[in-house]
Amino acid sequence: MIKEIALIIVSLVFVNNFVLAKFLGLCPFLGVSQKTSSAFGMGAAVTFVMTLASAITWILYNYILLPGDMNIVGMVFPSVGETGLIEVLKTISYILIIATLVQLLEMMLRKMVPALYDSLGVYLPLITTNCAVLGVALLNTTDSPQHLGFIEATVQGFGGGIGFTVAILLMSGIRERLVLINIPKPLQGLPIAFICTGLMALAFFGFSGMVK
Amino acid sequence: MSEQSNWKEFSKGLFKYNALFVLVLGICPSLAVTTSLKNGISMGGAATFVLISSNFIVSIIRPYVPREIRIPCFIVVIAAFVTIVELMMKAYLPTELNASLGIFIPLIVVNCIILYRAESFAYKNKPFVSILDGAGIGLGWTLSLCLVSGIREVLGAGTLFGLKLSKHYEPASVMIMAPGAFIVLGLLMGFFNWRKLQKKEKSMMVYKKDD
Numbered sequence: 001m002i003k004e005i006a007l008i009i010v011s012l013v014f015v016n017n018f019v020l021a022k023f024l025g026l027c028p029f030l031g032v033s034q035k036t037s038s039a040f041g042m043g044a045a046v047t048f049v050m051t052l053a054s055a056i057t058w059i060l061y062n063y064i065l066l067p068g069d070m071n072i073v074g075m076v077f078p079s080v081g082e083t084g085l086i087e088v089l090k091t092i093s094y095i096l097i098i099a100t101l102v103q104l105l106e107m108m109l110r111k112m113v114p115a116l117y118d119s120l121g122v123y124l125p126l127i128t129t130n131c132a133v134l135g136v137a138l139l140n141t142t143d144s145p146q147h148l149g150f151i152e153a154t155v156q157g158f159g160g161g162i163g164f165t166v167a168i169l170l171m172s173g174i175r176e177r178l179v180l181i182n183i184p185k186p187l188q189g190l191p192i193a194f195i196c197t198g199l200m201a202l203a204f205f206g207f208s209g210m211v212k
Numbered sequence: 213m214s215e216q217s218n219w220k221e222f223s224k225g226l227f228k229y230n231a232l233f234v235l236v237l238g239i240c241p242s243l244a245v246t247t248s249l250k251n252g253i254s255m256g257g258a259a260t261f262v263l264i265s266s267n268f269i270v271s272i273i274r275p276y277v278p279r280e281i282r283i284p285c286f287i288v289v290i291a292a293f294v295t296i297v298e299l300m301m302k303a304y305l306p307t308e309l310n311a312s313l314g315i316f317i318p319l320i321v322v323n324c325i326i327l328y329r330a331e332s333f334a335y336k337n338k339p340f341v342s343i344l345d346g347a348g349i350g351l352g353w354t355l356s357l358c359l360v361s362g363i364r365e366v367l368g369a370g371t372l373f374g375l376k377l378s379k380h381y382e383p384a385s386v387m388i389m390a391p392g393a394f395i396v397l398g399l400l401m402g403f404f405n406w407r408k409l410q411k412k413e414k415s416m417m418v419y420k421k422d423d
Binding site: 020021022023024025026027030087088090091092095096099128129130131134135138139143184185186187188190191192193194195197198199201202205 | 236237239240241243244284287288291292294295298299314315318319321322323324327386389390391392393394395397398399401402403405406409
């Protein structure tokens with residue numbers, strides 16, 4: 001079991017990195033990677049939300065959306081148990097869960113860990129519109145090739161978050177040095193950041209085939 | 213409102229406020245699905261439909277939505293239209309197209325362009341103008357998706373719209389994989405910046421001559 005979990009994490013950090021291979025979560029990746037300190041804060045917050053979101057959406061998917069005997073709504077309304085709610089409610093319920101989760105996290109952090117809350121600042125509410133969070137929820141449940149267990153789904157969320165943190169930390173290191181370099185004027189700012197990300201993705205390509 | 217200003221609301225989205233190259237929004241789908249021109253057009257069409265409909269509904273309900281909870285309200289409206297688009301595409305479009313767009317159709321919900329237009333335009337303007345704005349921004353985004361996906365398909369697969377261009381060209385498959393996407397978008401952005409700088413320089417020269 002531990003071997004499988006380690007394998008999922010390694011594959012999500014190096015081979016199927018959410019940012020560099022699956023193009024998820026690019027907005028915060030480019031928006032918050034100017035400084036290493038804020039990049040680390042963003043990475044930590046995204047990892048936390050992704051882990052919790054994949055755990056909760058897995059429960060929602062298996063016990064409320066999916067048709068079958070496990071469906072809780074189906075116990076009250078038998079017709080829902082036969083058809084399930086997956087087609088119509090998937091997107092809305094996931095995004096509402098993530099938005100609520102981020103709001104809850106914000107309130108909890110403000111009460112319990114004010115130091116972390118201050119350092120995350122405006123990035124915390126922005127996580128709601130981070131497509132990596134909704135992406136991992138969808139990849140764990142509806143768009144997964146096989147049915148994942150609860151632990152696998154949660155680990156996938158955690159691993160995806162770690163992969164995001166690694167990518168954004170590397171990127172912030174590069175961008176802190178880019179400031180000092182003489183770059184042609186039209187390429188300054190975002191264009192050169194995109195090209196650097198492309199080269200990073202190319203480097204991460206070297207890991208492909210290491211884990212299936 | 214005069215015809216001219218209506219045209220202005222529509223056309224500003226095409227170039228002046230182009231979503232991808234000027235506002236730099238909605239990057240994730242612009243890179244992920246632009247492996248071929250067909251994917252780019254379908255993604256652009258789906259997002260444009262959601263953008264127009266959500267702009268329309270948001271501008272209708274705006275008197276009844278309190279400022280404090282406007283963002284959750286927008287997200288629910290957008291999610292409803294995304295569900296409609298997803299079900300329609302599953303029903304009427306070929307399965308391989310749906311498979312290649314994958315999770316990026318439901319991910320239109322968190323596409324920043326749509327939330328940005330709802331918040332900064334539709335929440336402050338009348339329904340008709342909001343539809344025009346949505347159509348303009350959506351069309352501008354679709355055009356830039358076509359540009360990126362066309363370049364990537366020609367370089368990476370040697371085809372355009374699935375038709376083979378030349379038998380002498382050996383496709384560089386890195387262009388349709390992740391690194392190619394980043395590099396193509398970076399260079400295109402650089403090109404547009406260069407054009408803008410050149411234009412600015414020219415207008416400065418004219419200004420100096422007048423002096």
